[in-house]
Amino acid sequence: MRFTPRIIAFLLALAISAITVAFLSFVSGTNGSMFFVAGLASFSAAFFLIMYAIEILVYREVTKMHQTIQRLKLKDFSFPRKSIVSDANPLKKLNQEIFVYVARKQQEIDELKKLEIFRREFLADVSHELKTPIFAAQGFIHTLLDGAMDDVKVRDKFLQKAAKSLDGLDALVKDLVALSQMETGEIRMHKEMVDLRLLTLEVCEQLEHKANLRKTLLKIKPDQLAHVWVKADAYRITQVMTNLIENAIKYGNDNGKVVVHFEEEKKHFVISVRDNGPGIPSEHLPRLFERFYRVDKSRSREKGGTGLGLAIVKHILSAHGSKISVASKVEKGTTFSFKLEKAD
Numbered sequence: 001m002r003f004t005p006r007i008i009a010f011l012l013a014l015a016i017s018a019i020t021v022a023f024l025s026f027v028s029g030t031n032g033s034m035f036f037v038a039g040l041a042s043f044s045a046a047f048f049l050i051m052y053a054i055e056i057l058v059y060r061e062v063t064k065m066h067q068t069i070q071r072l073k074l075k076d077f078s079f080p081r082k083s084i085v086s087d088a089n090p091l092k093k094l095n096q097e098i099f100v101y102v103a104r105k106q107q108e109i110d111e112l113k114k115l116e117i118f119r120r121e122f123l124a125d126v127s128h129e130l131k132t133p134i135f136a137a138q139g140f141i142h143t144l145l146d147g148a149m150d151d152v153k154v155r156d157k158f159l160q161k162a163a164k165s166l167d168g169l170d171a172l173v174k175d176l177v178a179l180s181q182m183e184t185g186e187i188r189m190h191k192e193m194v195d196l197r198l199l200t201l202e203v204c205e206q207l208e209h210k211a212n213l214r215k216t217l218l219k220i221k222p223d224q225l226a227h228v229w230v231k232a233d234a235y236r237i238t239q240v241m242t243n244l245i246e247n248a249i250k251y252g253n254d255n256g257k258v259v260v261h262f263e264e265e266k267k268h269f270v271i272s273v274r275d276n277g278p279g280i281p282s283e284h285l286p287r288l289f290e291r292f293y294r295v296d297k298s299r300s301r302e303k304g305g306t307g308l309g310l311a312i313v314k315h316i317l318s319a320h321g322s323k324i325s326v327a328s329k330v331e332k333g334t335t336f337s338f339k340l341e342k343a344d
């Protein structure tokens, strides 16, 4: 026999009414109809009370708890937030607590799993990126030692190639160190008043040689804006501008045009770096700021990039409370833009 709340209530109520009637039989002057009324009244009162206590307060909640556990097993975390109200029934509260707790823990576990995959991929990427220039330099030097050294022309060419590989390695390690320092919070931003227009002008001067090689025109707009005063870490923002303008030159077209544009808003300046290069297909845009992500892998490596530039840019800007965004149209060009707080 299955003890449902109804059967338990029935049996208990029966026992209570039997005891009541038994006690009543000791009282003198009681008759049959009084026994009947007392028995019936105590039975029905006990039955409904016990039924209510078991069914409403315990049984239903325990059944719900069981359903909750079933849902948690199936990883269904949708929970009507409204229902987390202060309820008098501790079982109901317990049920909700268990649900919220398990849901949160499961989300943490999922997050940790994602981080673990990310860590593994990053390690694989770093080893691969380090291997490439080391192997190249090693190859050139061994070829030289194996006899190529005797030919002066070959020797110079190979030494230059080995040096180029090692320069690439140096740039990569520097970028990795910068990125890791920024992530561990070792590098703090020293915000000061910076004239971004002047800073950009200096960056353009530095990159002029590279731009000339590709016959790319560098321009700063609008002309009437004499100063662009922002609150920023001058050194870090120089890194940002160098990276964006250098990318625009590197990945733009020959005879191309790169425009740095400043737009004044109430509390910010919007800075954009636009090129009229080949653009970036839209499927690459969401991953562009990930470390080592390159649109055209072989082309980008041959241009000497580490693949970390945009990841560093993103970090620096986020430390300035800003976000970088990109818009690109294939065959038309690419625009990177971000905001910086105005200096008073």
Ligand SMILES: Nc1ncnc2c1ncn2[C@@H]1O[C@H](COP(=O)(O)OP(=O)(O)O)[C@@H](O)[C@H]1O
Binding pocket: 243, 247, 248, 251, 252, 275, 277, 278, 279, 280, 288, 293, 294, 295, 296, 300, 301, 304, 305, 306, 307, 308, 309, 310, 311, 334
């Ligand atoms: N202005 C741009 N036009 C086209 N592609 C770009 C542009 N800027 C960046 N990219 C793409 O984004 C990739 C990531 O850039 P970045 O992180 O600076 O790495 P790197 O320059 O070292 O290759 C580049 O390899 C390139 O494929």
Ligand SMILES: [Mg+2]
Binding pocket: 243, 246, 247, 305, 306, 307, 309, 310
């Ligand atoms: Mg770059």
